[in-house]
Amino acid sequence: MTNREVAELLRQIAELLEIKGEIVYKSLAYRRAADNIEALGRDIVEVWREGKLRTIPGIGEALAKKLDELFRSGHMEYYERLLEEIPPTLPSLLAIPGVGPKTANLLWRQLGLLTVADVERAARAGQLRDLPGLGVRSEERILEGIESLYRRSERIPLGTAWPIAQELIAALREAVPAVHLETAGSLRRMRDTVGDIDLLAAAEDTEQVAKAFAALPQVAQVLGQGATKASVRLQNGLQVDLRVVETRYWGSALQYFTGSQAHNISLRELAQKQGLSLSEYGYKRGDEEIPCATEEQVYRLLGLEWIPPELREDRGEIEAAQQGQLPHLVAFGDLRGDLHVHSRWSDGASSLEEMVQAAVERGYDYVAVSDHTESLAIANGKNWEGFQEQRREIAQLQARFPQIRILQGAEVEIKADGSLDFPGEMLAQLDIVIASIHSGLRQEEAQITARVIKAMRNPHVDILGHPSGRILGQREASAVNLDQVIQAAAESGTILEINSIPDRLDLDDVYIRQALRKGVKLAINSDAHSTSGLDAVRYGVATARRGWARAEDIVNTMPLEELLTLLLARRG
DNA sequence: GCCGTTTTCGGCCCGACTGTTTTCAGTCG
Numbered sequence: 001m002t003n004r005e006v007a008e009l010l011r012q013i014a015e016l017l018e019i020k021g022e023i024v025y026k027s028l029a030y031r032r033a034a035d036n037i038e039a040l041g042r043d044i045v046e047v048w049r050e051g052k053l054r055t056i057p058g059i060g061e062a063l064a065k066k067l068d069e070l071f072r073s074g075h076m077e078y079y080e081r082l083l084e085e086i087p088p089t090l091p092s093l094l095a096i097p098g099v100g101p102k103t104a105n106l107l108w109r110q111l112g113l114l115t116v117a118d119v120e121r122a123a124r125a126g127q128l129r130d131l132p133g134l135g136v137r138s139e140e141r142i143l144e145g146i147e148s149l150y151r152r153s154e155r156i157p158l159g160t161a162w163p164i165a166q167e168l169i170a171a172l173r174e175a176v177p178a179v180h181l182e183t184a185g186s187l188r189r190m191r192d193t194v195g196d197i198d199l200l201a202a203a204e205d206t207e208q209v210a211k212a213f214a215a216l217p218q219v220a221q222v223l224g225q226g227a228t229k230a231s232v233r234l235q236n237g238l239q240v241d242l243r244v245v246e247t248r249y250w251g252s253a254l255q256y257f258t259g260s261q262a263h264n265i266s267l268r269e270l271a272q273k274q275g276l277s278l279s280e281y282g283y284k285r286g287d288e289e290i291p292c293a294t295e296e297q298v299y300r301l302l303g304l305e306w307i308p309p310e311l312r313e314d315r316g317e318i319e320a321a322q323q324g325q326l327p328h329l330v331a332f333g334d335l336r337g338d339l340h341v342h343s344r345w346s347d348g349a350s351s352l353e354e355m356v357q358a359a360v361e362r363g364y365d366y367v368a369v370s371d372h373t374e375s376l377a378i379a380n381g382k383n384w385e386g387f388q389e390q391r392r393e394i395a396q397l398q399a400r401f402p403q404i405r406i407l408q409g410a411e412v413e414i415k416a417d418g419s420l421d422f423p424g425e426m427l428a429q430l431d432i433v434i435a436s437i438h439s440g441l442r443q444e445e446a447q448i449t450a451r452v453i454k455a456m457r458n459p460h461v462d463i464l465g466h467p468s469g470r471i472l473g474q475r476e477a478s479a480v481n482l483d484q485v486i487q488a489a490a491e492s493g494t495i496l497e498i499n500s501i502p503d504r505l506d507l508d509d510v511y512i513r514q515a516l517r518k519g520v521k522l523a524i525n526s527d528a529h530s531t532s533g534l535d536a537v538r539y540g541v542a543t544a545r546r547g548w549a550r551a552e553d554i555v556n557t558m559p560l561e562e563l564l565t566l567l568l569a570r571r572g
Numbered sequence: 573g574c575c576g577t578t579t580t581c582g583g584c585c586c587g588a589c590t591g592t593t594t595t596c597a598g599t600c601g
Binding site: 060268 | 573574577584585593599600601
């Protein structure tokens with residue numbers, strides 16, 4: 001079972017327990033355990049085999065026992081018993097905005113409703129208004145909730161949301177004076193996908209800002225607007241929430257609205273131990289109010305360093321901040337080159353010269369052109385002859401662009417049996433070799449893992465490209481066991497790629513962190529297929545930061561000579 | 573169900589909003 005599957009099971013149990021009416025802390029415990037399993041970065045079944053389940057935060061005696069039964073037998077009796085008590089479809093009602101566990105229970109017990117369609121039918125027939133605690137308004141609200149559920153859009157990739165948010169911020173700045181204006185929520189934490197766009201402003205006249213926001217030309221529909229907030233839907237369907245606070249609350253509010261929720265809960269628990277209560281309005285000690293104008297103040301009052309938003313997921317950052325052990329995270333400006341770009345030689349839209357020119361404009365010291373190889377015919381992959389021809393063009397360009405070093409690379413296909421498109425003596429003539437999988441992604445775990453590791457052990461392979469193969473919103477990661485891939489990388493010295501294409505972001509934050517724990521080196525690559533694609537590294541850097549990466553963990557922050565020495569050493 | 577520089581038992585985050593309520597329960601982020 002994958003970590004995600006185990007986490008999903010625990011979350012289902014949490015929902016069933018809520019509907020059943022168990023004390024809320026029990027379901028909270030299941031959710032916390034689920035979150036921590038998902039953020040583990042290693043195979044939970046492995047942890048179980050080592051007998052170390054209890055070392056995972058949030059897993060105590062009872063959960064360890066249940067998971068042990070699950071991994072041993074494939075069943076969890078507790079879960080199966082719950083499903084006999086509570087109809088399995090009932091948790092689906094919780095997806096209706098406005099319907100929580102109490103209402104779901106009520107709808108089931110009183111009217112026998114089991115699905116969203118059941119609820120819709122009953123609501124339209126006017127059967128909900130007479131239930132205890134509900135009325136006509138509730139019935140309407142539930143119907144509205146069902147309609148919005150049908151319309152509900154998927155989470156959107158960071159790479160889609162981020163530029164839109166920047167554009168809105170610029171437009172709002174133009175329209176109205178605000179002292180502060182920033183993104184908040186999962187967008188500020190740079191999660192790989194976001195549910196909506198959250199913006200936060202501080203101003204003297206809060207209502208003026210909310211009004212100006214609702215009146216922006218990008219806005220298609222105003223969902224709600226008051227003195228301190230506005231919710232809108234954009235022309236492109238995205239929902240954006242803006243909140244406006246007084247300047248003296250800026251720090252407290254920005255901290256609060258950035259989240260994550262788990263991070264905030266842990267922070268408030270810490271505050272509580274120190275006799276303080278923390279909210280978006282700052283601290284309270286008894287009747288004394290302590291608003292914070294900066295985020296630094298929020299953290300400092302608890303004895304913490306300021307925590308970068310990308311780390312705020314309650315994955316140990318608070319403890320690290322307490323001890324002054326937060327990592328100095330890699331930054332955009334640390335990158336000295338890009339090791340994975342394409343050109344018109346394979347499936348790129350820009351010429352080699354245009355790509356080199358664009359890399360120069362970005363201030364890079366080096367760029368590796370890594371076009372596809374022959375068996376990826378769909379991407380116009382080139383044979384060895386093609387690469388030799390390309391080398392002559394690179395030599396000519398190099399003479400014209402002395403300010404940047406142009407490396408010849410290749411994105412070599414890992415074939416179904418783990419062999420590569422080119423033999424060793426050819427690969428040895430390239431400056432850098434990225435090995436990637438683009439086909440046979442459905443192989444089962446053992447096969448695809450062995451295939452990838454075989455390629456990694458090839459001394460001519462420098463980098464493993466987009467290791468999981470996921471495409472956000474379209475394709476799940478392959479079955480490859482990243483635990484074993486990371487272990488193999490640690491042993492062979494293979495560099496793992498953080499592919500920056502917005503719907504890849506692969507490796508993801510969780511496995512980046514695990515790779516770093518094992519001392520594996522990473523490369524933040526754009527995988528650009530046109531000149532503008534080079535800027536995607538912004539998202540790769542953000543993902544690296546979410547994985548706690550420092551500049552020294554990323555090979556393309558190195559000066560050219562150092563990088564070349566590293567590559568040579570690896571090839572022996 | 574978890575967990576311990578106040579605890580191995582008794583706690584477990586905070587505030588806003590809404591609707592159904594005469595003081596609060598449920599939901600949400």
